[in-house]
Amino acid sequence: MARSERRQTPREAGAAVREEKSVLAVNARRSIRERTIIDRLEEFFGREITTHNAPIENYIRGGPGAVRALAASLNRFDHFHDDGLGLTPSDLQGIETIGEVVIAIVVWYRRNGWNVVFR
Amino acid sequence: MTRKALAVRRKALAAALCVAALPGAGTAQESTSESAIGINYPSDAEYDKAVAARCGDSGFYLRGDVANVGVYFQNGASLVENGAALSITGDSGTTTATVNGVAGYVFNRNCLPRPAGFDPDYPFVSGYVISPWVLANGTLFNSEEDDGNTKIQAGLSGQVELFQAIFDTQYLTATPYYQTDFKGEAQIYGGTLSWRPYLLDIHLGGTTTPAGAMLDVYWSVDAIADYFYVENAGSTDLTEGTEYAWLGASFGVAGWILPDALDDRLTFTTRFDAFWDAYSKQSVDYFEANVAWALTEDQNAAIELAYKNGTDKDTLVDIDQWNLGFTFKY
Numbered sequence: 001m002a003r004s005e006r007r008q009t010p011r012e013a014g015a016a017v018r019e020e021k022s023v024l025a026v027n028a029r030r031s032i033r034e035r036t037i038i039d040r041l042e043e044f045f046g047r048e049i050t051t052h053n054a055p056i057e058n059y060i061r062g063g064p065g066a067v068r069a070l071a072a073s074l075n076r077f078d079h080f081h082d083d084g085l086g087l088t089p090s091d092l093q094g095i096e097t098i099g100e101v102v103i104a105i106v107v108w109y110r111r112n113g114w115n116v117v118f119r
Numbered sequence: 120m121t122r123k124a125l126a127v128r129r130k131a132l133a134a135a136l137c138v139a140a141l142p143g144a145g146t147a148q149e150s151t152s153e154s155a156i157g158i159n160y161p162s163d164a165e166y167d168k169a170v171a172a173r174c175g176d177s178g179f180y181l182r183g184d185v186a187n188v189g190v191y192f193q194n195g196a197s198l199v200e201n202g203a204a205l206s207i208t209g210d211s212g213t214t215t216a217t218v219n220g221v222a223g224y225v226f227n228r229n230c231l232p233r234p235a236g237f238d239p240d241y242p243f244v245s246g247y248v249i250s251p252w253v254l255a256n257g258t259l260f261n262s263e264e265d266d267g268n269t270k271i272q273a274g275l276s277g278q279v280e281l282f283q284a285i286f287d288t289q290y291l292t293a294t295p296y297y298q299t300d301f302k303g304e305a306q307i308y309g310g311t312l313s314w315r316p317y318l319l320d321i322h323l324g325g326t327t328t329p330a331g332a333m334l335d336v337y338w339s340v341d342a343i344a345d346y347f348y349v350e351n352a353g354s355t356d357l358t359e360g361t362e363y364a365w366l367g368a369s370f371g372v373a374g375w376i377l378p379d380a381l382d383d384r385l386t387f388t389t390r391f392d393a394f395w396d397a398y399s400k401q402s403v404d405y406f407e408a409n410v411a412w413a414l415t416e417d418q419n420a421a422i423e424l425a426y427k428n429g430t431d432k433d434t435l436v437d438i439d440q441w442n443l444g445f446t447f448k449y
Binding site for chain 2: 035048059099
């Protein structure tokens with residue numbers, strides 16, 4: 001068997017993955033689709049998001065205090081946590097619609113070096 | 120994989136990740152019309168301006184409970200179960216009016232940013248507020264009668280929010296106050312310290328609303344330390360010249376029955392308070408439950424059936440009453 005055709009050892013496979021990650025970090029901005037953000041929010045809330053104008057009360061109970069607490073809960077949620085999402089209560093203070101939650105998250109990604117991709 | 124193959128793959132990966140190369144791709148600022156749910160995304164400057172406007176929104180408020188006023192307060196919030204209430208009753212020539220509400224003004228509410236260099240998981244102080252208020256709670260009669268369970272309080276609330284410290288967020292509040300009764304005879308001076316945590320994972324302070332749920336429910340807890348000195352007991356059952364130092368907690372549950380089918384109109388709340396006085400060693404408890412049917416779509420007005428039983432620690436008067444009333448919010 002030629003040297004170049006042999007199977008990768010686990011150590012070599014790991015090295016390849018690390019190389020790819022370093023490429024992601026150094027040579028390109030990470031990207032995320034708006035649809036992915038909305039899908040994650042739908043999973044979080046257990047309810048579809050079909051329009052940005054839907055009242056936030058349709059998605060979370062407990063009033064303004066709970067809406068501010070939502071920032072921490074979203075920061076902790078699965079893939080958002082993996083991405084290092086860092087919303088603060090200020091981002092959600094006084095919001096009235098679910099669209100404003102999406103905007104806060106998109107703006108966070110944008111400001112933290114991500115490209116937000118549409119459609 | 121050879122070094123050469125790895126380099127080729129690296130190049131391909133970099134190209135694939137270049138957003139400009141993706142069909143239909145662009146930054147949020149460039150592609151506002153492409154949003155899947157019709158959002159017109161603001162620029163960063165516009166976003167900051169909108170956040171600043173929401174955070175600096177001081178103003179007058181009217182609510183059912185002073186605990187509903189704080190960093191998280193906002194005008195137009197829809198919380199029927201926490202609305203101010205006024206109900207009028209006629210019975211054999213005696214007319215009574217029951218008042219239950221707090222009015223005040225919010226000063227210096229703020230939203231503090233995460234300190235530079237802090238990880239997203241680190242706790243920080245994220246807001247504070249100072250709010251003077253006046254509370255009225257009790258029943259007015261069309262005679263000189265006073266059932267001894269009326270109070271008017273004037274106070275100043277200072278509140279700090281601590282974000283992501285074990286809980287999602289939590290509020291620490293200090294409230295010095297002056298209390299009298301509806302006749303103006305009682306003179307009571309005091310101060311309250313309270314703590315309210317939120318952790319949405321366990322429905323503490325709030326809950327999400329999964330589609331098709333039979334019941335949306337969350338619970339709340341307020342830990343409270345309340346010290347006051349009674350100079351004049353007035354019509355209350357408190358003892359003049361006596362100090363009280365109540366330690367305890369208030370537990371609450373709020374629920375929406377068949378929220379999707381009934382359009383959020385049918386709600387219930389319960390509250391249980393348990394307190395112990397460090398001076399007299401006595402304990403008091405208080406239970407309250409109500410069911411409300413919202414009359415308006417914005418839920419700012421409702422018909423409410425309430426039951427109260429127990430002892431109010433602020434007046435030491437026993438309560439056991441049903442009440443059917445109309446609640447409204449401004």
